[in-house]
Amino acid sequence: MHFLSNFLTAALAVVQTTDPLEVAGVVTGIACVWLAARNSVWNFPVAIVSCALYLVVFGRARLYSDAGLQVAFIALAIYGWAVWARGSAATDGPAVPISRTPGRLALGLAGAGLVYALGAGFLFAHTDAALPYWDSSTTAISLVAQVLLSRRNIENWLLWIGVDVAYVGMYWHRELYLTSGLYVVFLGLAAYGYWQWRREMALAATTSR
Numbered sequence: 001m002h003f004l005s006n007f008l009t010a011a012l013a014v015v016q017t018t019d020p021l022e023v024a025g026v027v028t029g030i031a032c033v034w035l036a037a038r039n040s041v042w043n044f045p046v047a048i049v050s051c052a053l054y055l056v057v058f059g060r061a062r063l064y065s066d067a068g069l070q071v072a073f074i075a076l077a078i079y080g081w082a083v084w085a086r087g088s089a090a091t092d093g094p095a096v097p098i099s100r101t102p103g104r105l106a107l108g109l110a111g112a113g114l115v116y117a118l119g120a121g122f123l124f125a126h127t128d129a130a131l132p133y134w135d136s137s138t139t140a141i142s143l144v145a146q147v148l149l150s151r152r153n154i155e156n157w158l159l160w161i162g163v164d165v166a167y168v169g170m171y172w173h174r175e176l177y178l179t180s181g182l183y184v185v186f187l188g189l190a191a192y193g194y195w196q197w198r199r200e201m202a203l204a205a206t207t208s209r
Contacts, residue, residue, distance in 0.1 A: 019060075025053035026182045033186055036149060037193035039200070044081035048074050061174050064129050069139045073146055080150030098201045101153040109147060113140035130174055138166050154201065157194035164190055 028050035035043035055070035083096060117140040121133035129135065141163040148156035164187040171180040 019057065021053050022057045022176065022178055025050055025057055026178055028053065029182055030185055030189070033189045033193070037189055037196055039196070041081065041084040044077045044084070047077045051077065057176070057179070061176060062128060062130050063135055063170075063174065064124060064127070066135055066139055069142055072143055076143075076146045076150055080146075083150055084152070096152050097204060098152050098154055098197050101148055101151075101155045106155070109144045113144045116140045116143070131170060134166070134170055138163050138170065141166075154194070154197045157190050157197065160190035161187060161194070 028046055032043045032046040032050055035046060051070040051073040055067055058064075058067040058070065086096070117133070117137040120136035120139065124132035124136060141159055145156045145159035145163065148159065164183045167183040168180050168187070171177075171183060
């Protein structure tokens with residue numbers, strides 16, 4: 001009980017000294033990933049709000065690649081919202097089935113991600129950006145993961161698991177402690193999302209037989 005009390009006291013102190021925009025971003029961020037893991041199309045409007053908040057937070061922290069990523073995320077959220085809602089106006093669930101990523105698409109996205117990571121890292125290395133190559137690499141992986149999420153390709157969760165581990169360390173280094181903690185939660189939600197989507201894929205395959 002003493003440890004729990006100290007932990008809660010420390011957590012409250014962090015929240016009280018954290019930028020309110022970051023706190024709001026944390027809350028909406030957790031909500032949108034939870035909704036995505038539960039296959040709710042409403043993850044996309046919540047994601048748009050969360051990304052808009054973090055656009056400001058990351059800009060203040062000089063994580064410019066991550067700030068730009070939020071703009072791309074907003075665009076991809078609008079795209080994903082349209083894809084998931086297509087033909088399912090009367091239901092909360094997405095119309096497109098969960099599937100695996102086609103090999104050609106996977107290679108194309110991997111190549112594009114590598115080009116972005118190296119190119120953006122080089123450009124940001126000549127500015128006052130913090131951790132330019134680390135930042136651009138996590139941005140590239142996140143963009144690919146979001147594309148796969150919008151297409152309902154199950155591999156998106158594997159990418160999120162990997163990049164969330166990297167984000168925990170990066171945000172802690174930049175003293176965004178609450179956001180670092182958020183990505184620990186995201187890591188758990190990504191693992192849950194992968195398990196949930198695998199189960200739904202298996203159920204759909206059984207039902208279609």
